[in-house]
Amino acid sequence: MSAADPRLSINQATIKYADLATALRVTAEAGVGAIGLWREPVAEVGLAQAARMLNDSGLRFSSHCRGGFFTLPEGPERRASIDNNRAAIEETATLAAAGAPGSTPVLVLVSGGLPEGSRDLAGARERVRDAIGELAPEAAAAGVELAIEPLHPMYASDRCVVSTLGQALDIAADFDAGVVGAAVDTFHIWWDPDVVAQVERAGREGRISTYQVCDWATPLPADVLLGRHYPGDGVIDFGPITRAVIASGYDRDVEVEIFNEQIWATDPLEAVRRTAAGFAAAVSPHLTA
């Protein structure tokens, strides 16, 4: 077993079909020091048990996925979604406390798409801000950082109305840094002509809650959610974005989160090892500025 880059964290989505016990085991076995968890596999074993398992693993906890889905108009469904985010905040605090030293209590937020039948993109975006306004005090009280994740514009209608890092930062600007920040994920923002400037801005404003890397390749698969690749297997130059993240003083783990049917079909230990190898080749050289 050769150790992976000490800053690498495996986001659990990369090995989606592994249960929590398996995910923790293969991550540690591959010499990776940190993991980002998802709510569903945590819920399968229960939060208290998940926290114990995480603690036993010796891994750092780098983020919790995910909260959000904030675009519905006022009503019972919106209230249920906000309450669900309250639970996610508590989970994040519990898991971060259970992880090894260096764990970060970051909850990633995917904003949600246009409500069924709506064409009011500006209104949906305002409702995202409103929801974060409701949740920010509770996150602050729990010591949890909310990370607004801009998703690629191809998901703007059905999944996430926050489409650029600049837009995420504009929303975050209404709230305290350290409570509301942004998730910087190369897959979603690599195409943005303004990406390096916005990463620098995020750094200056203290808003890089989490840095995630994975690669983009074309053709996109039939389900465009699943077109993510090991670092190095696509067209993204990880240098400029990574160096801007590091130059900002970012000292947290760097997650790899890949949605890809082929990778999900790979033995999870093998998938983690390949992730670590891709990361070492494509990302690690840029982590030491």
Add this chain to the structure above:
Amino acid sequence: MSAADPRLSINQATIKYADLATALRVTAEAGVGAIGLWREPVAEVGLAQAARMLNDSGLRFSSHCRGGFFTLPEGPERRASIDNNRAAIEETATLAAAGAPGSTPVLVLVSGGLPEGSRDLAGARERVRDAIGELAPEAAAAGVELAIEPLHPMYASDRCVVSTLGQALDIAADFDAGVVGAAVDTFHIWWDPDVVAQVERAGREGRISTYQVCDWATPLPADVLLGRHYPGDGVIDFGPITRAVIASGYDRDVEVEIFNEQIWATDPLEAVRRTAAGFAAAVSPHLTA
């Protein structure tokens, strides 16, 4: 036959499988006053014959599709591409002169994606600017306007490294307005949080070379190039963008360009009629500010 909106133009791609004669006939028969042509069906009959047929149709010519593919590094392939654009400029001038009064000599440019094996997005973008610098004097001499088309960011790697209207305008800014402008296509830019401000900027700078409308819907089809829809059949609110275009003084035709297998399988006259109906319902109300 009820007349379509007097500003509607049918981009020939909407009825891709119709030859030039059919495209001209059904467009006129549906009461539409203008057409945007593609190079391939024009080449099939030859430029001189195409110009005669266009003239006989009584239709205005609203744009020629398409030039571009500017991202290759220097070498014979890049030279061939630049030469090919010179031919496209001449075709555009000839066709605009053959169209009915109100025709506009606009050549739409799709920049091209990353060259095979390259990850240098910034370099590819610079080569787009360089190519336009070579072609701008020839376009000016021919009285042709080059319209840089930002394509949706999901095409950034394989088709077009110009991904936002702001980026297109930044490139165009190096050249005279009236020679280099931008193609404003709702499908590609509707998601941009900055879209209305950038359309207003394009108007102020005299850079709206052509305004095109079609709709976005999810799920995207397996081939993401083909996920375009009749106006009104998707989630785009045509109001804000259209009103900003009109408020800028834009007085040209408004094209509908749809890539969609189902629409291509429709009888072309029927497809034009449905396009006209969608346009009348979703776009026309915003054309009279």
